[in-house]
Amino acid sequence: MKEIYFFLILVFVLILNACNSKNQPEGNNFTTIETAYFGEEPPGLIPKLFAPEILSPDGLFEGGKYSPDNKEYYFTRKNGKYKERTFFVIRYENGRWGNESETDLKWPKFSKGGDTLYRGNKYKILTNSGWSEYKSLGAPFSDKHIMGLSFSDNRTAYFDEISFDEFDRPDTVGAISYSRLINGKYEPRQKLGKEINTGTWIAHPHIAPDESYLIWDVRREDGYGGSDIYISFRQKDGSWLPAMNIGDKINTALSESGARVSDDGKYLFFTRGQWEVKEDGSENWVGKSYWVDAKVIENLRPK
Template identity: 50%
Template sequence: MKLVYHSIPLVLLAVAFSNAVYSKNKLPSIEGPYFGQTPPGMTPEVFAPDIVSKEHRDWTGWFTPDMKEYYFTRNNRKARTSTKMMLKLVDGQWHEQVLDSGIGGSISPDGKTMHSGNTYRVRTDKGWSEPKSLGAAFKDIPIMVLSVSSNGTYIFDEREVTGTIRYSRLINGKRETPKAFGKQINSGKWTAHPFVAPDESYIIWDSEREGGYGKTDLYISFQIKDGVWSEAINLGDKINTPGPDTGAVVSPDGKYLFFNRKFSEDDSDIMWIDAKVIEQLRPKM
């Protein structure tokens, strides 16, 4: 695996992604957790403006469990480019890396596996391995996003018009055949981009369905008992807007909910909000 690594601090980088030209930037030194950003409250805010969220269609990223790496995608519709990015904490200073195409995706709770579509990579002493197949049971499913729990359960969608969210558990060390969730989750015109909590207590995904606030809203379902899921709960009008709100991810420390908000055809930003919003919606047992 080849990485294009730039040892210059992020403060000095202004990236022209189409030709990898770098020049100085006036940003202050980028240090500390979450790129030195002031944490949000119960109202969503743009995450790391001019560092992560720029004038592109930036897509929700994933932190590694040690919070020292952040993987995300930067799409430039005008230039017709899609660039895999990583921000890496080195000696207390964040640095920016442009990754080879294909690297990037969801990170497992233990930080040892990266999932992208129908493939996965494992962490090695030299970085990430070459992609490996998920196996025959998954080869004909056009997976977009796969999220994995601490127990190894896969929750994933498919690249279709309406989409279907499925799961596959590890039972006695063997991977079961993928199964579709019920109508609590698989309802509406569009169902995609699932995130499962490490303890499998909830799933967040986006869907276009009746009663929503916009084109695509974020929903959550809580696991009431083993294999039984609550009805979908809309995350509310503070998170969901008339436009598409998609791609939810909760930080490894469980403190913040990240998601993607589209402002125009050429611009979407990564948003974040205090993860207490999840607990406020959790059914009282």
């Protein structure tokens, strides 16, 4: 009888541990949608708002990014009650997501391993005592205003470039360039061709880990209004196919921008919003975060 009693207790403990493990991080990786994405229901092929009650209750969201281990989410808000652009972080600690708090880390973009943090043309590295001070990336990143910087798995950098004297112009063109890491040093920037660099406000590139596609936002005559998200696929010979508008399920008469694929490759995130004119004539950005199944990319890939 004692053996049966012990066996039943053992079975109960094993079942309890199995249930708990489904809701807890495993090492540095999150194993469930509940922990990885604020418990939001995953989207399908139609974009849906991402955590609106958490990130954009007032519609003032600008952009956001998870850390590589998905335990921190960094984002910004601007306008309305935020007279100055304000930076926030939400952390996953002690088995739950905490409340948002302001942070000194602005527009962080992390390396794949999470030990390097990029902001524009600067970077800092993670040390035993925390993050170092910002250092200059140097050439070819130092003489332009960089809003978007993205690295492939082989550390080739893709970035937008807008000179400071052009930044306040409404007809700013911008351009996307790339630079390969050769013998530990980045080569001079190579501007991509007209397949990519056509239109105005060309910005926020996101390169696939294997460099098979590039996503960015731009204002083009064949768009749906405001800035739209476009994609170009790379051919085996290294050339880029003509850009494709990513479609009317994602792009609208509003402005879509800042598209990026989650590190697990499952979801495409982007911001949708518009500039609203207030009574005093000033403009106020109203935006929210959206996500959609990354299969939308594969559905566009040439067969």
